[in-house]
Amino acid sequence: MEEKIVITCDSALDLSLDLIKEYNIRVLPMIVKMDGEELLDMEEASPDDILSYHDRTDDLATTSAPSMQQAFQFFTRLVHMGYTIIHFAMSGGMSRSYENAQAAAEQFRKVTVIDSKTASVAGGLLVLRAAEMLRGGSSAEEIIAKSRQIVKKLQEPFLIDEMEFLYKGGRASMLSAFMAGLFNIKPSLYVDNSEGTLKAGKKYRGKFENSAKTFIQESLKGIRAEKKHLMIGHTGLSNGFLEDCRTEIQNLTSFEHIHIIRAGCTITSHLGKNALILAWINEN
Numbered sequence: 001m002e003e004k005i006v007i008t009c010d011s012a013l014d015l016s017l018d019l020i021k022e023y024n025i026r027v028l029p030m031i032v033k034m035d036g037e038e039l040l041d042m043e044e045a046s047p048d049d050i051l052s053y054h055d056r057t058d059d060l061a062t063t064s065a066p067s068m069q070q071a072f073q074f075f076t077r078l079v080h081m082g083y084t085i086i087h088f089a090m091s092g093g094m095s096r097s098y099e100n101a102q103a104a105a106e107q108f109r110k111v112t113v114i115d116s117k118t119a120s121v122a123g124g125l126l127v128l129r130a131a132e133m134l135r136g137g138s139s140a141e142e143i144i145a146k147s148r149q150i151v152k153k154l155q156e157p158f159l160i161d162e163m164e165f166l167y168k169g170g171r172a173s174m175l176s177a178f179m180a181g182l183f184n185i186k187p188s189l190y191v192d193n194s195e196g197t198l199k200a201g202k203k204y205r206g207k208f209e210n211s212a213k214t215f216i217q218e219s220l221k222g223i224r225a226e227k228k229h230l231m232i233g234h235t236g237l238s239n240g241f242l243e244d245c246r247t248e249i250q251n252l253t254s255f256e257h258i259h260i261i262r263a264g265c266t267i268t269s270h271l272g273k274n275a276l277i278l279a280w281i282n283e284n
Contacts, residue, residue: 041264075087117196166270186208187203235268235272
C-alpha cells in the first residue's frame with residue numbers, strides 16, 4: 001500500500017496561498033496577540049492587521065508559537081486521515097514552535113518535525129522543496145534526509161527600512177534606532193543557520209530604493225545556488241518596487257522562478273513595514 005504523506009509547516013514559514021493550495025500544504029497557525037485577544041495567524045489576523053494595529057495604538061502586536069496542545073490536535077486530525085506527516089517549524093533559536101511541535105510529535109509514530117533553523121520565506125522555500133520532492137515520488141525518509149541537508153544551505157538576508165519595530169520589540173537600542181533615523185541608515189540582518197538566529201549585517205545609507213538595489217547586488221554577487229527558486233519576501237512594499245527588484249535579480253542571476261511573497265504576521269510584527277527579504281539555497 002502506497003504511503004500517504006503530507007507536508008505541513010507553521011505559519012511563520014512564509015509561502016503564497018497559491019503555492020500552499022497547489023501543493024496541498026497544511027499550515028499550523030502561529031498565535032497573534034493584540035487588543036487583548038489571541039488570534040490565529042492567516043485565519044483571524046493578517047500582516048495588514050499588524051501594521052494597522054501599530055498605526056492605531058502606537059503599540060506592537062506580538063506573535064507566539066502554537067502550543068503543544070494545538071500542535072497535537074493539528075497532527076491528530078491528519079494522522080486519523082492516514083497521513084505520514086513531515087512538519088517544518090520556525091527556528092528553535094527564535095521561537096518555541098519547534099520545541100512544542102516536537103513534544104507533540106512524540107505522541108505519534110508517523111510524525112517527523114524538522115527545525116528549519118530560519119523563518120519567513122527561507123523556511124517557505126524549504127517547505128516548497130519538500131513538497132516538490134513529494135510530488136516527484138520521493139519517500140518520507142528521502143524527503144526528511146534531503147530537507148535536513150537543505151537547512152544547512154539556506155540563505156536569507158533582510159533589509160530593514162525603519163528600526164521602530166526592532167526598537168519597540170527590544171531588538172535594537174534607542175541610540176541605534178535614533179542614529180539610523182538621523183543618518184538615513186538601512187540596516188541588514190541575516191540568519192545564522194548553524195544557530196538558527198538573526199545576526200546584524202551590513203548597514204546601508206540613503207533612500208530605501210537605492211539601498212535595496214545595492215543590497216540585492218551585494219547579496220547575490222558570486223553566489224553558487226540551486227537555480228530553481230529564489231524568494232523575494234516583503235512586509236508591504238509596492239508592486240512596482242517589487243517588480244523592479246525582480247528585474248534586478250533577473251539581470252544578475254539565472255533563477256528559473258523568482259517568487260514574490262508577502263511575509264506573514266510573525267515577521268511583520270518583528271520588522272515592521274517595508275522590509276525586504278531574499279532567500280535561496282546554496283549549492284555548497
